[in-house]
Amino acid sequence: MTLVVKNLSKKFDDAVILDNFSFKMEEGEIVALVGESGTGKTTFIRILNSLIPIDQGCVMINDAKLVDTDENGQVTYTSGSERWAYDNEIGMVFQDYQLFPNMSALENLMEAPLAQKILSKQAIREKAVALLEQMGLGEKINAMPKTLSGGQAQRVAIARSMMLDPKVLCFDEPTSALDKDSASIVGEMIQSIAAEGTGIIVVTHDINFAEEYSTRVLSSAEFI
């Protein structure tokens, strides 16, 4: 797996967030993305997850392209099966988890794969249960999100992000709401996901966490 970001530019009104930024990541890497508040860390991973449109550049994972820009500066996002291929290669765990509040933990995991219809409902359920058990949430399979602790909700969000076997997984401040022990558990979880071959980008303010669990540090100062 290789994630390639080429000449990425993004402005919000007049504020330049990314200016011709290029970046490459290989499988198994854990890239800690650090930097001052408001420098575009969340924006960058939201761009990779096609939640924010760019002004210019190219983003691809292996041969699957999200967006490219021609020599005239015309930006084109892929669509159809090409886009589907890209979207399946990447996942995100949001800072506030963004679990569906009206669905149980299990239903949260099953939602996206069911919509994709690649696996049978039974196979999806089995995979979801196995992932929740792997995350130490065997007792919480049918729990509703509001009854979960912060750490448990986050593990549900991590499990959900793994349902489609992404090649690249982005985490936004995964430890900001956690105590030290829970943060270590998340760090080890991230390392074991990376050991399976997934490339990880983890946005963090926690320099100790970055040093302990990442394989490389990227500063958002490099965005511009």
Ligand SMILES: Nc1ncnc2c1ncn2[C@@H]1O[C@H](COP(=O)(O)OP(=O)(O)OP(=O)(O)O)[C@@H](O)[C@H]1O
């Ligand atoms: N949808 C948007 N519209 C306009 N401006 C935005 C939008 N999203 C983010 N911004 C601005 O872009 C800048 C970068 O925001 P971003 O959330 O990416 O920063 P960050 O590095 O993640 O910061 P933090 O460490 O505080 O989470 C900020 O100045 C923010 O106000």
Ligand SMILES: [Mg+2]
């Ligand atoms: Mg942020």
